[in-house]
Amino acid sequence: MCLLLTRTKSILRMRFICWLLLVPVFAIGQRQEFFHPQMGTLFQIIVPTADSNFARQATNLAFARIDSLNQIFSDYQENSEISRLSKTAGTDAWVKVSPDMWRLLRIAQKISRQSNGAFDITIGALTKVWRKAFRQSQFPTNAEIAKAKHTVDYRSLRMNGLSHKVKLLLPDTRLDAGGIAKGYAVDAAMKVLRKAGIRSALVAGGGDVRVSNPPPDKAAWIIATKGADATGQIVDLEKNLNNRAISTSGDTYRFLEWEGIRYSHIIDPRSGMGIQHRQFTRVSGPRSTLADALATAANVLPIAERDKLAKKFPKYLIEVY
Ligand code: AMP
Ligand code: MG
Numbered sequence: 472m473c474l475l476l477t478r479t480k481s482i483l484r485m486r487f488i489c490w491l492l493l494v495p496v497f498a499i500g501q502r503q504e505f506f507h508p509q510m511g512t513l514f515q516i517i518v519p520t521a522d523s524n525f526a527r528q529a530t531n532l533a534f535a536r537i538d539s540l541n542q543i544f545s546d547y548q549e550n551s552e553i554s555r556l557s558k559t560a561g562t563d564a565w566v567k568v569s570p571d572m573w574r575l576l577r578i579a580q581k582i583s584r585q586s587n588g589a590f591d592i593t594i595g596a597l598t599k600v601w602r603k604a605f606r607q608s609q610f611p612t613n614a615e616i617a618k619a620k621h622t623v624d625y626r627s628l629r630m631n632g633l634s635h636k637v638k639l640l641l642p643d644t645r646l647d648a649g650g651i652a653k654g655y656a657v658d659a660a661m662k663v664l665r666k667a668g669i670r671s672a673l674v675a676g677g678g679d680v681r682v683s684n685p686p687p688d689k690a691a692w693i694i695a696t697k698g699a700d701a702t703g704q705i706v707d708l709e710k711n712l713n714n715r716a717i718s719t720s721g722d723t724y725r726f727l728e729w730e731g732i733r734y735s736h737i738i739d740p741r742s743g744m745g746i747q748h749r750q751f752t753r754v755s756g757p758r759s760t761l762a763d764a765l766a767t768a769a770n771v772l773p774i775a776e777r778d779k780l781a782k783k784f785p786k787y788l789i790e791v792y
């Protein structure tokens with residue numbers, strides 16, 4: 472049922488969907504829990520402490536950091552750094568970028584190279600076409616897809632390591648950090664909490680979750696998620712996690728059903744089409760940024776290529792169900 476919800480439904484329902492994917496499941500005696508809507512999802516922070524004032528102050532700082540990252544990475548905002556950068560595409564301009572933009576682009580480009588372009592942050596013109604298709608429940612035309620596809624190529628995003636300047640070679644390229652920015656925000660929020668002295672916490676942003684040390688008197692954080700059993704049936708699972716990130720990617724609630732075929736909001740940059748295989752990809756490893764991007768990439772790739780990608784990131788476990 473929840474798979475049929477659209478992006479426009481209330482934040483509470485979105486929260487329900489996210490929790491179906493990844494939920495911290497055990498009650499801690501003394502724990503503080505906070506929520507914050509941002510980046511089209513609901514961020515959640517849990518701090519196992521009795522000191523609610525301290526936890527609230529630290530969490531507010533972490534949420535403020537997420538807000539500031541949204542100002543940088545949101546392609547829905549005309550004035551965000553990413554939108555301003557996209558506007559320079561094809562103009563021959565080298566643009567100095569912020570440290571956060573630099574770090575995110577470096578990681579995005581690494582995943583693009585290692586996945587042979589299955590992950591591509593220059594996908595924005597295609598996501599725009601598909602977002603319109605979802606909104607209007609109307610399949611995009613071949614011409615729309617072909618035109619947008621011409622602007623997508625991570626190799627046309629050039630980065631100068633000395634000046635931290637970036638250039639977009641192709642006209643009309645639009646950057647879209649939707650496949651990696653939430654993971655980056657989760658990592659950044661965790662860093663803020665750690666700086667405030669919090670060694671045990673959970674930070675979640677939709678399908679991206681990261682935990683640090685276990686709560687006092689517990690061996691681990693327990694995350695409820697889904698997976699396939701031996702017969703391929705989707706079943707509930709619990710994962711014990713410490714100092715680890717876990718990201719899920721799949722066509723939870725954003726897709727277009729057209730002539731009996733379901734097209735996901737995750738796009739294969741090589742065909743320009745929303746992927747049609749219905750699956751979830753879950754990636755766990757040390758950092759949310761990489762787990763988020765790898766989960767999106769792994770969702771696009773066929774099995775053999777996915778296995779090759781997995782071998783390049785031995786600290787990350789890629790599961791598909
Ligand atoms: P995720 O939920 O992390 O898998 O991210 C999905 C979002 O990433 C989409 O809504 C798009 O904004 C963006 N996206 C879609 N396809 C790709 C792709 N092949 N490479 C990079 N980003 C993508
Ligand atoms: Mg992702």
